Amino acid sequence: MMARSIPEDSGAIRSRVVKQTGPRTGRGKAASSRNARKHGLRSKDVLIPGESPEEFEDLLQELAGDLRPVGAVEEGLVELITSSMWRLRRARRIETSIYMFRYSQLYPDGEGSQEAHVTEEKALGFEYVGAAGNIETLLRYETTIQRSMFRALDRLKDMQSARVTDLEPIEVLQK
Numbered sequence: 001m002m003a004r005s006i007p008e009d010s011g012a013i014r015s016r017v018v019k020q021t022g023p024r025t026g027r028g029k030a031a032s033s034r035n036a037r038k039h040g041l042r043s044k045d046v047l048i049p050g051e052s053p054e055e056f057e058d059l060l061q062e063l064a065g066d067l068r069p070v071g072a073v074e075e076g077l078v079e080l081i082t083s084s085m086w087r088l089r090r091a092r093r094i095e096t097s098i099y100m101f102r103y104s105q106l107y108p109d110g111e112g113s114q115e116a117h118v119t120e121e122k123a124l125g126f127e128y129v130g131a132a133g134n135i136e137t138l139l140r141y142e143t144t145i146q147r148s149m150f151r152a153l154d155r156l157k158d159m160q161s162a163r164v165t166d167l168e169p170i171e172v173l174q175k
Contacts, residue, residue: 068160070163073159078156081152081156094138098135
């Protein structure tokens with residue numbers, strides 16, 4: 001077996017690197033920018049097509065009422081908590097749809113199922129199976145989202161406690 005010379009090796013590496021630079025055209029860049037939105041668990045956009053902006057806004061308002069943020073930072077934390085809760089709800093829908101999709105493959109005519117036709121959840125499951133591959137990936141996403149949500153909740157609680165603690169001496173002096 002002949003050893004390759006260094007210039008040949010570096011040329012091969014250079015050619016592979018050139019091939020791995022990602023999309024170059026506007027169309028390719030636009031397509032790759034949507035990669036994280038295939039299942040919507042890592043998307044920068046909170047809502048994916050088919051989800052209701054009104055329902056998201058309702059959840060945000062409900063959490064803002066419950067958590068009573070004061071100031072931009074606390075409001076940002078409530079938004080992060082809301083988007084995390086929204087993504088966790090989506091993850092549960094995806095998990096259900098994966099099982100429904102697999103079940104419908106076993107019983108394509110509805111035999112053994114309570115319904116003859118599987119709803120839109122089948123389509124969602126199909127999308128997720130194609131995008132992420134398996135339940136283990138979904139569970140990793142869920143865990144990451146939960147950690148983010150709980151960190152934001154803890155940070156919000158800490159900020160609110162500090163704010164209350166800062167106000168107590170003033171209230172005592174005024175009495």
